[in-house]
Amino acid sequence: MKLLITGGGGFLGARLARTLLARGSLAGRPITRMVLTDIAPPPADLLADHRVEARTGALLSQTDALRDEPFDGVFHLASAVSGECEADFDLGLRSNLDSTRALLDAIRANVNAGGKAPRVVFSSSVAVFGPDPAVPLPALVADDTLPAPQTSYGTHKLICEHLVADYTRKGYIDGRAARLMTVTVRPGTPNGAASSFFSGIIREPLAGIEAICPVDASVSHPVSSPTRTVDGLIAVYEASREAFCGRTALNLPALNVRVADMLDALAEVAGSAVRARVRFERDERIAGIVANWPGGASATRASKLGLKPHTNFAEIIRQYIDDCAAAPNAAQTLKGLSQ
Amino acid sequence: MKLLITGGGGFLGARLARTLLARGSLAGRPITRMVLTDIAPPPADLLADHRVEARTGALLSQTDALRDEPFDGVFHLASAVSGECEADFDLGLRSNLDSTRALLDAIRANVNAGGKAPRVVFSSSVAVFGPDPAVPLPALVADDTLPAPQTSYGTHKLICEHLVADYTRKGYIDGRAARLMTVTVRPGTPNGAASSFFSGIIREPLAGIEAICPVDASVSHPVSSPTRTVDGLIAVYEASREAFCGRTALNLPALNVRVADMLDALAEVAGSAVRARVRFERDERIAGIVANWPGGASATRASKLGLKPHTNFAEIIRQYIDDCAAAPNAAQTLKGLSQ
Numbered sequence: 189m190k191l192l193i194t195g196g197g198g199f200l201g202a203r204l205a206r207t208l209l210a211r212g213s214l215a216g217r218p219i220t221r222m223v224l225t226d227i228a229p230p231p232a233d234l235l236a237d238h239r240v241e242a243r244t245g246a247l248l249s250q251t252d253a254l255r256d257e258p259f260d261g262v263f264h265l266a267s268a269v270s271g272e273c274e275a276d277f278d279l280g281l282r283s284n285l286d287s288t289r290a291l292l293d294a295i296r297a298n299v300n301a302g303g304k305a306p307r308v309v310f311s312s313s314v315a316v317f318g319p320d321p322a323v324p325l326p327a328l329v330a331d332d333t334l335p336a337p338q339t340s341y342g343t344h345k346l347i348c349e350h351l352v353a354d355y356t357r358k359g360y361i362d363g364r365a366a367r368l369m370t371v372t373v374r375p376g377t378p379n380g381a382a383s384s385f386f387s388g389i390i391r392e393p394l395a396g397i398e399a400i401c402p403v404d405a406s407v408s409h410p411v412s413s414p415t416r417t418v419d420g421l422i423a424v425y426e427a428s429r430e431a432f433c434g435r436t437a438l439n440l441p442a443l444n445v446r447v448a449d450m451l452d453a454l455a456e457v458a459g460s461a462v463r464a465r466v467r468f469e470r471d472e473r474i475a476g477i478v479a480n481w482p483g484g485a486s487a488t489r490a491s492k493l494g495l496k497p498h499t500n501f502a503e504i505i506r507q508y509i510d511d512c513a514a515a516p517n518a519a520q521t522l523k524g525l526s527q
Numbered sequence: 528m529k530l531l532i533t534g535g536g537g538f539l540g541a542r543l544a545r546t547l548l549a550r551g552s553l554a555g556r557p558i559t560r561m562v563l564t565d566i567a568p569p570p571a572d573l574l575a576d577h578r579v580e581a582r583t584g585a586l587l588s589q590t591d592a593l594r595d596e597p598f599d600g601v602f603h604l605a606s607a608v609s610g611e612c613e614a615d616f617d618l619g620l621r622s623n624l625d626s627t628r629a630l631l632d633a634i635r636a637n638v639n640a641g642g643k644a645p646r647v648v649f650s651s652s653v654a655v656f657g658p659d660p661a662v663p664l665p666a667l668v669a670d671d672t673l674p675a676p677q678t679s680y681g682t683h684k685l686i687c688e689h690l691v692a693d694y695t696r697k698g699y700i701d702g703r704a705a706r707l708m709t710v711t712v713r714p715g716t717p718n719g720a721a722s723s724f725f726s727g728i729i730r731e732p733l734a735g736i737e738a739i740c741p742v743d744a745s746v747s748h749p750v751s752s753p754t755r756t757v758d759g760l761i762a763v764y765e766a767s768r769e770a771f772c773g774r775t776a777l778n779l780p781a782l783n784v785r786v787a788d789m790l791d792a793l794a795e796v797a798g799s800a801v802r803a804r805v806r807f808e809r810d811e812r813i814a815g816i817v818a819n820w821p822g823g824a825s826a827t828r829a830s831k832l833g834l835k836p837h838t839n840f841a842e843i844i845r846q847y848i849d850d851c852a853a854a855p856n857a858a859q860t861l862k863g864l865s866q
Contacts, residue, residue: 277635277697296616320773320774320775321772321773322670322671322772322773322775322777322828323671323773323775331661332661332662332673333673334671334672334673334775336692336773336774336775337689337692337693338696340693340697343689343690343692343693346689347686347689347690350676350682350685350686351682351686353675353676353682354676354679354682357677358616358679433660433661434659434660434661434662434675435659435675436659436661436662436673436675438661489661
């Protein structure tokens with residue numbers, strides 16, 4: 189089978205690609221070809237795989253060519269992040285809304301020309317939820333909680349959920365939208381996401397660097413590890429339409445955790461000296477955005493697909509440390525552990 | 528003040544224009560200029576008003592010019608109807624999604640160039656609601672019921688609700704989305720809407736013509752008269768942001784009525800000979816679409832704005848007969864009453 193992963197050069201996309209290539213098959217069919225699109229090329233190990241073809245450039249510049257190219261399956265992960273979309277309204281519209289529309293229309297053109305409708309997994313986000321005077325947020329946002337997004341990022345994700353549902357209804361795709369929780373711990377450097385610090389307050393101290401937490405320790409948030417997130421995307425792909433249950437989006441499982449608990453887990457796993465590298469310094473802009481996010485999420489439909497959240501944050505930190513230890517730059521990323 | 532009404536040549540748009548011109552003011556300000564855009568020109572009485580300027584053509588072909596033209600207020604009513612959108616996917620995307628986006632972006636360009644953000648009322652629809660295996664429909668859909676649209680029309684309306692909310696959040700417009708119930712009794716000839724028969728089974732018998740009802744008499748539906756619908760759009764425009772309550776869309780008031788009750792009211796108002804002109808002949812395509820519509824709606828937020836539904840369908844029929852009697856073609860439209 190031939191797969192397309194948009195955002196396939198990014199952290200999550202590359203991890204999904206790596207996982208799928210290692211499995212060798214998806215939904216019972218061997219993966220013979222995998223196209224990765226992204227604004228930057230994917231990591232070298234992926235480029236070295238003979239099944240992989242990387243295409244570098246904005247997705248919107250690549251969709252015209254996709255009209256003539258059939259795929260069996262698509263993971264649509266490409267996206268500008270929340271902070272970027274708040275700072276640049278046009279960028280958000282272009283990267284998150286127009287690109288998705290163009291991708292869906294390229295697939296539709298292919299199907300209209302006689303191609304088979306591919307299975308499409310769209311990575312939506314817990315950011316579709318937010319409080320509104322007419323819609324107070326529940327303690328845990330559920331699959332069927334009414335979304336009232338408070339960012340352009342969340343708005344575009346929600347809009348694309350509904351495009352995916354309607355293109356599915358019309359038979360152009362077999363689409364499923366899965367709402368990702370905040371993926372933690374992300375490796376590398378901070379990105380433009382307002383949620384970036386949820387990774388930073390773990391990653392930086394482990395690397396021996398001071399980290400600033402821009403929100404109060406009492407802030408609660410639904411998070412998921414990279415591994416569980418990738419597992420979730422694959423399970424959603426492999427689910428039958430009946431098991432997916434309808435066309436509306438589902439929540440992927442979350443560990444609902446307070447910042448204070450994250451830091452306690454850091455002390456437990458890595459010691460109090462590492463924990464001490466996190467300093468609280470409130471950033472009103474970020475705190476304001478985060479205040480409009482749900483404190484936790486439930487995932488009833490995902491649990492019926494066999495997906496489970498981590499039960500404690502220490503597990504997530506240990507997974508990150510294991511990932512780092514296996515990578516060539518372990519001396520840097522885990523420098524804080526030996527100090 | 529200068530107003531724009533898109534879809535201003537259509538039945539509801541022209542009626543809104545006429546009502547506003549007769550009032551002479553909106554939200555306390557005199558109406559000095561009113562631009563009506565539509566694919567067809569508005570009725571002669573509107574064209575004769577010195578405040579009115581008609582612009583004929585698809586909205587999408589007019590939005591570029593709007594980038595340099597400030598408006599104080601906008602009623603965005605232009606839309607392809609549900610049946611058309613189901614039959615022609617591209618038409619639906621273009622007329623209902625791309626046109627709204629282009630209109631909002633034209634306004635945004637104007638505001639970015641120093642203009643004042645206009646107040647914008649977007650006419651959404653009860654068609655945003657539908658059943659999904661994960662989201663069963665309640666007996667009455669409420670302001671905060673989770674929308675799961677089952678048509679492209681409903682999907683695009685819902686998407687535009689969220690665009691309006693986000694452009695409002697960013698300060699480009701002061702936007703409000705109001706979900707219209709099925710407007711009954713529409714004058715004229717059947718249109719492409721799957722709901723067209725809700726008017727036809729009253730209008731045709733009154734004109735002395737046989738009408739076919741394509742669904743069972745037990746089908747219940749939320750309807751509203753043209754007058755109450757126009758009153759609703761104006762009240763939503765005039766509401767303060769606080770009174771509108773948040774940025775999510777609200778339901779306009781509905782009379783929730785069964786087809787059987789509509790026909791009983793017709794017999795009551797116009798006599799059993801008129802009622803006898805309605806024949807039941809099930810149309811699977813239309814019945815299938817209607818089966819995915821809610822049987823009724825509530826309108827808590829609209830009632831706080833002082834808006835009320837009719838209490839019985841006979842009132843709505845009498846309003847229609849009064850409208851017809853005042854029009855030049857009363858001999859045709861009410862021919863069935865004298866037979």
